[in-house]
Amino acid sequence: xxxxxxxxxxxxxxxxxxxxxxxxxxxxxxxxxxxxxxxxxxxxxxxxxxxxxxxxxxxxxxxxxxxxxxxxxxxxxxxxxxxxxxxxxxxxxxxxxxxxxxxxxxxxxxxxxxxxxxxxxxxxxxxxxxxxxxxxxxxxxxxxxxxxxxxxxxxxxxxxxxxxxxxxxxxxxxx
Numbered sequence: 001x002x003x004x005x006x007x008x009x010x011x012x013x014x015x016x017x018x019x020x021x022x023x024x025x026x027x028x029x030x031x032x033x034x035x036x037x038x039x040x041x042x043x044x045x046x047x048x049x050x051x052x053x054x055x056x057x058x059x060x061x062x063x064x065x066x067x068x069x070x071x072x073x074x075x076x077x078x079x080x081x082x083x084x085x086x087x088x089x090x091x092x093x094x095x096x097x098x099x100x101x102x103x104x105x106x107x108x109x110x111x112x113x114x115x116x117x118x119x120x121x122x123x124x125x126x127x128x129x130x131x132x133x134x135x136x137x138x139x140x141x142x143x144x145x146x147x148x149x150x151x152x153x154x155x156x157x158x159x160x161x162x163x164x165x166x167x168x169x170x171x172x173x174x175x
Contacts, residue, residue: 020104023114042080115141131164
C-alpha cells in the first residue's frame with residue numbers, strides 16, 4: 001500500500017464526505033461566477049498555480065498559450081484574465097454552465113480528482129442575429145486543500161459534441 005493510499009484510509013467516512021461536499025461547492029461557485037461575471041470571486045476558487053486546458057474547442061488562432069503550448073493557461077491571474085476576456089470582453093456573452101454527476105476521489109487528505117459531466121450554452125448578439133453554442137462533455141479536474149480550503153488546481157475539458165452557429169467565434173480576439 002502506498003503512503004497516499006494509507007493516508008486516505010486514515011480519513012473517516014464523515015471527513016471524506018465533507019471534503020467531497022466542499023469540492024462540489026467550489027466547483028459550483030466557479031460555474032456561477034463565470035455565468036454571473038463575478039470576476040472578483042472567480043480567482044478565489046483556484047490555486048495560485050492553477051493550470052487550465054479547456055480551450056481546445058476554440059479556433060487555434062484564438063486559443064491562449066503558455067510558451068509554445070496552445071490550449072493552456074497557467075496561473076490564477078492569467079486564467080481569470082483569459083476567461084474574463086472570452087466571456088465578458090468587447091462583446092459580452094450570455095452563458096449558462098451546468099455540471100452533473102460528479103465522480104470525486106480523494107487521493108490524499110489534501111488532494112482529490114474529479115470528473116463532471118458538463119453542458120454549456122453561450123449566446124452573443126451579432127447586431128441583427130443572436131448566435132449560439134451548445135456543448136456537451138466532461139471536465140476533468142484536480143483539487144488541493146490549502147489553508148483549510150479546497151481549491152481547483154487543474155482542469156481540462158473533453159467535448160463529446162458541440163452544436164454552434166456557423167461563425168460563432170468570429171467575435172473573439174485571440175486570448
